[in-house]
Amino acid sequence: xxxxxxxxxxxxxxxxxxxxxxxxxxxxxxxxxxxxxxxxxxxxxxxxxxxxxxxxxxxxxxxxxxxxxxxxxxxxxxxxxxxxxxxxxxxxxxxxxxxxxxxxxxxxxxxxxxxxxxxxxxxxxxxxxxxxxxxxxxxxxxxxxxxxxxxxxxxxxxxxxxxxxxxxxxxxxxxxxxxxxxxxxxxxxxxxxxxxxxxxxxxxxxxxxxxxxxxxxxxxxxxxxxxxxxxxxxxxxxxxxxxxxxxxxxxxxxxxxxxxxxxxxxxxxxxxxxxxxxxxxxxxxxxxxxxxxxxxxxxxxxxxxxxxxxxxxxxxxxxxxxxxxxxxxxxxxxxxxxxxxxxxxxxxxxxxxxxxxxxxxxxxxxxxxxxxxxx
Ligand code: FES
Ligand SMILES: [Fe+2]
Numbered sequence: 611x612x613x614x615x616x617x618x619x620x621x622x623x624x625x626x627x628x629x630x631x632x633x634x635x636x637x638x639x640x641x642x643x644x645x646x647x648x649x650x651x652x653x654x655x656x657x658x659x660x661x662x663x664x665x666x667x668x669x670x671x672x673x674x675x676x677x678x679x680x681x682x683x684x685x686x687x688x689x690x691x692x693x694x695x696x697x698x699x700x701x702x703x704x705x706x707x708x709x710x711x712x713x714x715x716x717x718x719x720x721x722x723x724x725x726x727x728x729x730x731x732x733x734x735x736x737x738x739x740x741x742x743x744x745x746x747x748x749x750x751x752x753x754x755x756x757x758x759x760x761x762x763x764x765x766x767x768x769x770x771x772x773x774x775x776x777x778x779x780x781x782x783x784x785x786x787x788x789x790x791x792x793x794x795x796x797x798x799x800x801x802x803x804x805x806x807x808x809x810x811x812x813x814x815x816x817x818x819x820x821x822x823x824x825x826x827x828x829x830x831x832x833x834x835x836x837x838x839x840x841x842x843x844x845x846x847x848x849x850x851x852x853x854x855x856x857x858x859x860x861x862x863x864x865x866x867x868x869x870x871x872x873x874x875x876x877x878x879x880x881x882x883x884x885x886x887x888x889x890x891x892x893x894x895x896x897x898x899x900x901x902x903x904x905x906x907x908x909x910x911x912x913x914x915x916x917x918x919x920x921x922x923x924x925x926x927x928x929x930x931x932x933x934x935x936x937x938x939x940x941x942x943x944x945x946x947x948x949x950x951x952x953x954x955x956x957x958x959x960x961x962x963x964x965x966x967x968x969x970x971x972x973x974x975x976x977x978x979x980x981x982x983x984x985x
Pocket of ligand 2: 768769774778779896897900
């Protein structure tokens with residue numbers, strides 16, 4: 611039995627953040643470890659970014675130490691040259707190109723100031739966007755990336771964990787969930803009335819109005835798009851993204867990115883930066899209150915309550931994603947009584963084991979049946 615949720619052996623299809631666009635200027639190549647793969651990313655003389663498996667099919671040299679020749683990457687060792695489709699186009703010492711002189715190529719996109727890669731040569735969709743910001747030029751600020759010592763599927767749940775908004779963040783709103791799924795993208799919108807029982811709640815109502823809402827859009831289980839300050843007075847909506855990817859050491863790399871619609875002129879510049887700063891402030895306030903949870907959590911979906919329904923939906927959504935070619939060909943899993951312990955190949959300590967229950971009872975919001983489906 612193999613599930614995708616919280617499973618280090620499966621890399622779901624999706625857009626994974628590589629590096630900033632600035633880090634790969636024209637006619638340069640550099641290799642990166644992305645989701646357990648070594649990937650060479652190059653920018654040709656035409657300004658276009660391309661990505662290939664990094665190890666040369668001749669003798670395995672890392673193409674990241676090679677050079678860019680026109681729009682091809684040329685291997686440092688014997689100077690074979692590869693185009694963006696991974697096909698060898700030139701071998702200096704002979705004319706015929708042998709069969710098998712090819713590399714897997716990957717779709718790339720540049721968005722939000724970063725280079726993104728998809729684990730296949732063609733991507734069926736683009737990097738996710740906010741509906742309200744589509745077709746607008748954006749002002750973008752990237753924050754310092756951080757790491758967490760758990761799988762990114764666990765980190766991503768924080769945004770829809772309704773109980774903890776009150777117990778940890780003291781957000782005085784009674785929230786209701788609505789959700790919409792389209793392919794490998796799912797939108798959770800949580801909205802409700804500010805409570806009205808103490809001075810803090812009354813102050814919130816007086817400033818922001820009686821209602822509050824926010825939404826989390828998850829794309830491919832590796833990108834989160836958060837919209838804050840929906841349905842409130844005075845403050846426009848605030849937008850930020852969280853790009854996630856697993857690291858070689860069994861941790862999660864997280865890149866926070868703040869975005870807003872780009873407004874023109876000096877006043878526009880000031881408004882843009884004020885909103886980006888407010889977004890960062892809101893994020894830091896929330897992150898500071900519960901970031902420590904993720905450093906030694908042993909996540910279980912065994913006893914979810916009805917109030918945890920968004921989390922149950924999320925787990926079902928993740929388990930419906932499609933494994934990519936970057937997944938381990940032999941995912942490890944071992945049956946243990948009524949649950950299944952999934953062992954990570956990257957961090958084999960007991961900390962990396964997560965209990966996945968078949969959950970035959972279907973209690974409360976409990977685990978959806980799809981969670982334990984056979985793949
Ligand atoms: S190892 Fe790359 S050309 Fe020989
Ligand atoms: Fe939180």
